[in-house]
Amino acid sequence: MVLSVSAVLLLAIAVFLLIRNGSLTTGPALAAGGLGFFLASTGLATPINETLTALADLVHQLSI
Template sequence: MTVTLSAVLILGVAVAAALKFRSLTAGGFILAALFGFYLASTGAAPAVNQFVTAITDAAANIGN
């Protein structure tokens, strides 16, 4: 299955519209955007994966 950038753009606009009409909170927007990057595997996906890995590693090391 091939997902193109245009499909990602359309999904991004849909999520932004949901945020604008207050049917999606800011936290939900972030989760939806991250899910979109993972699902689409665009060129930005490796950077998002690295960012999420860094955040989870940092959270795991809190208190150690």
């Protein structure tokens, strides 16, 4: 759960900064958010979650 909150917070900050900088407009940001929302309810949610968890574990092992 901590990983999910951290990833969501990091991505939210990144999107906010991109919108504020003008690199990303509001329309594409909303489209990407909607895609993520609907993707989470498909069968791809589990493999994506497992891949991100494995990647986080790898980063954690490398940083020690």
